[in-house]
Amino acid sequence: MKINFFIDEEQPEHIDFHVRKVTEEMKDIAATLKQSDIQIWGYRDREVVPIKIDDVVRIKTESGEVYIQTDRDIYKAKKRIYQFLELLPKKFIQISSGEIINFEFIDHLELSGNGTIKLILLNKNEAYVSRRFVAKIKRSLGI
Known part of the structure; x- marks a missing residue:
């Protein structure tokens, strides 16, 4: 596959694909490119801070x-x-009704005998997959 970059500071940025057939992989690439510039806003004290999607480890509900x-x-x-969930890329997956995890920040999983899954994140925090989401997580990971 041939890849070209045309640099023109006068033109708005855009990407064109010239292909014989659209595959799922190409759709995923296009979705990733489209979502790579999405920012979300976080609030801390009196500050409103832009947060890049790639920096997000988890989104969690706590005490409402x-x-x-x-x-x-x-x-x-x-x-x-x-x-x-509507705006995050595929690398984010819901593990419970109140938590979404970025799979790029998972160090490893611990599977228990009773079927539950504990996620150990790179920062050593832990997250638990609720029973309702165990099958979905296993499908996503191919386990």
């Missing part, structure tokens, strides 16, 4: 509030979990 955790900080969010 939604929080966005990055590898550096934790921010409050104004959106609900279901709203984040």
Whole structure:
């Protein structure tokens, strides 16, 4: 496959694909490119901070509030979990009704004898997959 970059500071940025057939892989690439410039907003004290999607480790509901955790900080969010699910790329997966995890930040999984899954994140935090989401997680990971 031939790849070209045409640099023209006068033109708005866009990407064109010239292909014989659209495959699932190409659709995934296009979706990733489209979502790579999505930003979400986090709130801390009196600050409103833009957060890059790639920096998000998890989004979690706690005591009725939604929080966005990055590898550096934790921010409050104004959106609900279901709203984040609509705009996040495929590398984010819902593990319970109140938590979404970025799979790029998972160190390993611990499977228990009773079928539950504990996720150990790169920052050594833990997250638990609720029973309702175990089958979906296993399908996503191919286990």
